[in-house]
């Protein structure tokens with residue numbers, strides 16, 4: 001007797017560019033069998049008219065800040081789940097909201113909506129060793145301390161190190177190298193970075209990241225390329241990355257499908273000259289929280305809120321749509337949400353990225369074919385995370401993380417006004433073999449686990 005089986009759906013085999021009219025049986029959290037006329041199951045999911053996909057894997061998002069959201073019980077993670085994500089990577093952009101060990105303990109205690117893997121973040125470690133000045137270099141002693149903490153985190157299962165270079169301009173290249181001195185040449189790890197500067201400084205920033213991956217001899221993921229290079233220079237950025245790949249560097253990219261970015265208004269991203277560099281006006285900057293929710297900035301308001309509410313997320317409506325489409329289409333780019341909220345406020349990408357990518361960019365705009373689109377959100381990130389022997393495909397023996405959606409109807413509903421609305425067209429999400437979402441309702445938000453690096 002199976003725990004459950006999915007019948008009447010189209011199983012996506014993106015490896016071979018085909019849909020299979022087969023049933024899928026689940027037992028003990030695994031895909032037990034794929035075929036016709038499967039044995040009886042305790043639960044039958046009728047997926048008529050729907051695509052049955054491997055669960056979406058979000059290689060770049062941001063976790064809850066327990067200090068702020070403990071009462072909200074997995075607010076961000078629930079948004080992920082409702083848009084079809086079953087596994088997500090936290091600790092990006094140099095930032096851990098709390099130490100990965102604390103996250104692991106919390107998930108072990110009460111479960112979590114999606115499976116998590118974590119980076120250890122450089123900027124987080126800087127604070128831990130007492131360097132709270134983002135403009136200051138770290139001392140040799142602090143770098144040594146961070147290097148040991150990196151080693152410990154990796155020994156405890158972190159997937160690698162993330163850098164948030166733009167958020168700490170005092171970071172030197174020597175420091176970036178130094179904190180990885182005990183993990184040099186580790187091909188089983190992954191580095192990621194939020195670039196040093198965006199806009200017209202995107203290309204030298206890509207050079208810095210490529211150099212870092214080369215010197216440390218560790219695979220490298222360039223984070224959210226769209227917010228780095230969607231200012232009329234995406235083509236050049238992608239060519240640069242291809243150039244490094246041809247030189248043999250193991251370099252890949254993620255990007256989110258929106259033409260606006262979001263971060264703290266008080267951060268170094270909005271340091272002197274930032275808006276000029278991006279070609280943005282003050283009115284392009286939208287405030288997201290009280291007392292200025294959805295208010296567009298003036299020069300005066302911008303500097304006032306930077307001082308009085310430095311942690312308020314703002315939306316900067318400044319990126320070029322044609323550049324976003326270029327990024328979505330490129331074979332080195334996987335799609336990731338960079339999802340992030342505080343007090344339910346923030347950018348709609350955290351609740352809409354994957355349905356938006358499939359509905360708008362793949363189905364409607366045809367930036368790439370359907371199977372390529374599916375690979376960008378399933379097998380590509382699974383391979384990058386070295387999870388591809390158990391996730392990212394519908395195969396017997398693989399983890400039963402499955403997203404069932406209506407390709408005709410799938411679309412994002414979350415907007416800058418209502419950034420956490422569940423999408424259209426996601427019918428069921430199955431995590432670890434258990435139905436976790438039906439329609440827009442969460443049935444069980446505890447199926448996810450904290451995964452150590454494979």
Ligand SMILES: [Zn+2]
Pocket residue numbers: 092093194223224
């Ligand atoms: Zn970032």
